[in-house]
Amino acid sequence: MKGVRAFVCGTGIVSAAGGGVEATWDALRQGTSRLTPLALFPAAHTPPLPVGEVRDAPEVDGLPRTHALAWAAAREALAATALIPDALVLGSTTGGMPTTERLLEAGERRPEAYRHHAVGSVAAWLARRLSCRGPVITVSTACSSGTAALKIALELIRCGQARVVLAGGADALCRMTYYGFHALQLIDPEGARPLDRDRRGLSVAEGAAFVLLVAAESPPAGALAELAGAGWSCDAYHPAAPRPDGTGALAAMRAALADAGMTAAALDYINLHGTGTPDNDLAEARAVRTLCGDPPPPVSSLKGLFGHTLGASGAIEAVVSALGIHHGFIPGNCGCRIPDPALGLVPELTGQSRPVRSVLSNSFGFGGNNASLVLTAPRSAAAACAPRLPARFSVLGAACLTGAGPLEETLARYWRGEPFPGRPDLAAVRTEIPAGQLRRLKRLSRMVLLLALAARQAARTAAAPGGIFFGTAWGSLTETHDFLKKLFDSGERFTSPTDFVGSVHNAPASQAAIFLEATGANVTVSGGDQSFEQALYTAGLVLRAGDPPALVIGAEEHHDVLSPCFDAAATADGGGAFLLDPRGGGTGPDLAPVHFAFNPGGDDGLPALIESLGGAERLRGRFGAVFAGLPAGDRSGGEALLERFRRETALSAPCIDYRRLTGEFAGASAVAAVLAVETVRRGALPPALAGGKDPRLEGRGILLLGLGECIAAVEVSAP
16 A cells, blocks of 8 residues: 555444434424433432433343443444454443442352453454454443544554554443542533533443444545544643643644644634533644634534543544534534633534534643544545554563563563463552652552562663553552442442542553653553454554653452452452663564454364464574463363464474463463563573473574463563
8 A cells, every 4th residue: 555544434322312324413403402200220328310211221131231231332333334344442431330339239159240340351252143254352441432443543554564453442331430429529510611721520321333444545435534633642641630721631732733634723613522511622722722722613512412431432423523523513412501711612512514624622631641633524635644553662661560570570580481470469469659649549450550660770770761552451449349338338328429429440551640640651452362462463453663661560469358249260460561662773672563363162263373483483583481370260271272283383492381470460470471571681581481392592582472352472581
């Protein structure tokens, strides 16, 4: 291809407006709020608060509500095409939580009952249903998740990793979000009134939306719009409140416009995040005025119409933006009666028919996770990005936490060939973090912050990282448990707003950003045992050779109540972290781009993975050892995959089953990657782990191989 462009060739949506694009288009033209009192589950307080609830929501195979909503939107997005997605990227925050809450309250403890709990389970289920064989990524950055998913999808296309990507967001109403935002006093009892003088908060909602992105040099037949650019940033300011001056939001908008090769003067419409909370609307308004000057282009928020659908909101608003471009329509700002003069913005109060060639769409989430998209009319002649390869990283610093302790103690056992399972004693770890700040953090956030600081210290730098990429399968279990326990024990009348903010998957990475003043990309992904690999893969997609070093972290916490329900095999916890330089040229080992294949049923993902790694001959000449991650839930299946890999590649190098060393937990691959880097530094395996073979690597690297439904390979090479 001469250039890579991403066109919107299909859309699907379900929201409080109803199911489907047609119902959404009717709601936009009518401009009437679809918020109604909560009916999905009994509310402890009376009257129930207004929400954006999907009436007559689809039900699929007894799956959680989030999964069913996602399936309805995905099916519509693909209805007009025979294309099968090469990759799938989903933004979500709730996953199977609507079902999990009922199970926990009933005292259910059987792991099989929670098999769809994980936030990453939605995308995995969709990939199986749609026969997707490429990368399957779940991004969970709170309310910016859907927009962040589209940013990742765009980079998948630009890097040549996929030609057809299904990307979007899905979230369902549940007690955690309904009562959590209420505990934060961020709910408007009259319904969301974005940009209104008397606004008091948001209205939580549910929904799902997908766009089908197709790579092409010029617009395919039927293309609705083009995803021309996307950008993100982090406020690095507060776990729940935006930076008041709007500079974080401004950075994301500027990055999106620069990515699209445009200026603010070219915008015909800005779809505001516009939640209706006083602080969020004010910060965004300041950012828009700084970006555009006076007067700005037409602006409006959709959240008075649909409610705030959390991780789905950015995807829903991307679909609406594409519809606005296609039909020539700017949606009205439903719910706003008297625009707040303090904002300096006057939104479009009713829908307007006029040509729309370019749209900027904003999404901002807890932890200051900001993301913006630029969508344009499908132009026959436009600048296109030259195809590029994912970044290759030089390791500047590495750290880990295991049952043995930090890196030094872990390596001492590793070099003796001894296992180090268990849970690290975080209170015993020496750190520069003030004791008062450390005490406010529960286990996973504390672990991630300790890892981030240790990796930076190992790199001998005090500079803020250019970005943070974090992988976690289960998120902050302690906060999730404490929030729900207090809620259930009080008859759903009281709970902790602090635990609610801390329960979101991106809370640990956001805490690290705040402490380290890291204002670049802050991305949390969740993909089961390969969550760390997904974080590394995402970093490789979005970082460029001129970007500053970034942190990539994988970590998991064990919780005595929730872990046996969600991950019955887990007996340990811990994690690993790297400070990585995308500019290359370092003196340490290199981490190459991750290779992914979705492998449902173990049928055909392995040959594609071997081919993407350069074939059997390259593997034999390049790698002196394999670190294999065998899934505890299907160890026999993992062993069969490993044996098949060794047979098809004729790779006779020593193979280390690293979970025998680390113990069982979803973040074990991050620890294994740190061990692989340190092994390459030394140039030899621990003799006790070489299986009687020559432990010397002789200049070769180590292949980190994750086996399971999703198989992933990470190359660790000598510099």
